[in-house]
Amino acid sequence: MTVESYTLKEAMIYSQRIAQLSKALWKAVEKDWQQWIKPFNLNINEHHILWIAYHLQGASISDVARFGVMHVSTAFNFSKKLEERGLLKFSKRDDDKRNTYVELTPKGAELVLRMYDHYLDTEHSILEGSLALKELYGRFPEFLDVMAIIRNIYGEDFIEIFERSFKNFKESIEEKDKDQVVIKNEILMNK
Amino acid sequence: MTVESYTLKEAMIYSQRIAQLSKALWKAVEKDWQQWIKPFNLNINEHHILWIAYHLQGASISDVARFGVMHVSTAFNFSKKLEERGLLKFSKRDDDKRNTYVELTPKGAELVLRMYDHYLDTEHSILEGSLALKELYGRFPEFLDVMAIIRNIYGEDFIEIFERSFKNFKESIEEKDKDQVVIKNEILMNK
Numbered sequence: 001m002t003v004e005s006y007t008l009k010e011a012m013i014y015s016q017r018i019a020q021l022s023k024a025l026w027k028a029v030e031k032d033w034q035q036w037i038k039p040f041n042l043n044i045n046e047h048h049i050l051w052i053a054y055h056l057q058g059a060s061i062s063d064v065a066r067f068g069v070m071h072v073s074t075a076f077n078f079s080k081k082l083e084e085r086g087l088l089k090f091s092k093r094d095d096d097k098r099n100t101y102v103e104l105t106p107k108g109a110e111l112v113l114r115m116y117d118h119y120l121d122t123e124h125s126i127l128e129g130s131l132a133l134k135e136l137y138g139r140f141p142e143f144l145d146v147m148a149i150i151r152n153i154y155g156e157d158f159i160e161i162f163e164r165s166f167k168n169f170k171e172s173i174e175e176k177d178k179d180q181v182v183i184k185n186e187i188l189m190n191k
Numbered sequence: 192m193t194v195e196s197y198t199l200k201e202a203m204i205y206s207q208r209i210a211q212l213s214k215a216l217w218k219a220v221e222k223d224w225q226q227w228i229k230p231f232n233l234n235i236n237e238h239h240i241l242w243i244a245y246h247l248q249g250a251s252i253s254d255v256a257r258f259g260v261m262h263v264s265t266a267f268n269f270s271k272k273l274e275e276r277g278l279l280k281f282s283k284r285d286d287d288k289r290n291t292y293v294e295l296t297p298k299g300a301e302l303v304l305r306m307y308d309h310y311l312d313t314e315h316s317i318l319e320g321s322l323a324l325k326e327l328y329g330r331f332p333e334f335l336d337v338m339a340i341i342r343n344i345y346g347e348d349f350i351e352i353f354e355r356s357f358k359n360f361k362e363s364i365e366e367k368d369k370d371q372v373v374i375k376n377e378i379l380m381n382k
Contacts, residue, residue, distance in 0.1 A: 028345075125344050150215050166208065
């Protein structure tokens with residue numbers, strides 16, 4: 001146990017800085033994400049639900065809500081819409097009668113994978129905005145400070161689910177042999 | 192000029208990681224921000240407009256929109272509401288007849304400052320979630336990689352305005368002698 005002290009001034013400046021940075025970052029992410037998924041007639045919550053259900057190989061509605069950072073009612077209502085479109089199905093598990101689970105139908109799984117074939121059809125400002133860092137560090141940034149804060153706020157299991165879903169995501173696109181495709185980008189340095 | 196290459200796989204994994212991290216971060220920021228400003232009957236856009244107009248010592252509607260990362264119509268409509276409440280006033284500048292400017296009324300300025308007296312009335316999960324990093328590094332994290340990406344997406348002048356508003360913010364709270372107040376937090380290490 002340790003005692004940490006900081007001034008109210010420091011705290012307010014820090015928290016307003018992260019608030020405004022995080023708003024600007026999220027608005028750019030949101031725009032990229034919306035443009036990519038719009039041709040598939042999905043909104044961000046719907047795509048996020050499909051993504052989670054796919055990469056966790058089935059998930060309870062409360063897992064979807066928690067990991068997708070949305071209300072349980074939002075997770076449930078959008079899951080219903082996805083079910084109506086034949087992309088998702090609801091189920092109960094024998095070992096957990098209380099929770100409702102969702103998993104993708106073959107049509108839903110096919111859609112999730114097919115969307116990656118169209119990843120480059122739209123602009124990804126975040127990706128372009130990160131290329132100079134990739135150039136500098138030899139890899140894309142990992143945002144370890146942001147990860148640490150999210151771990152403290154949402155809990156260790158949030159990060160575990162996060163990493164598990166990305167492990168599965170990585171494997172699913174490896175199967176598609178996507179890594180054969182090399183993109184070249186010309187970056188005008190000192191622009 | 193340099194040629195940068197990366198695989199589509201790398202790009203997709205990176206951009207989905209930052210998308211989901213940024214969503215989780217923003218949702219936590221949004222909740223903290225809303226809880227703090229709710230007693231003052233403001234929403235995030237309204238508070239952001241007041242903040243920008245205050246710390247830039249007057250701003251055009253298009254500056255507010257750009258720097259607040261909101262549509263021009265959103266900036267205009269919420270500014271109108273703030274004007275109706277007597278917190279903000281519209282004006283034209285002699286050297287720039289085309290743009291509409293907003294600046295705070297004395298009542299608006301008083302509100303912006305008074306809100307800081309109530310900063311600790313509500314929970315700030317982001318701040319609490321950052322204390323372990325503060326402990327480790329001796330200072331709050333600066334998110335330089337996020338800043339670099341935002342600079343690339345929104346432009347150098349976005350960052351300049353950002354830093355200018357924070358400089359003014361810092362001075363305005365120094366005047367209030369807020370840094371006399373020291374907060375002590377007990378952190379249970381290895382929890």
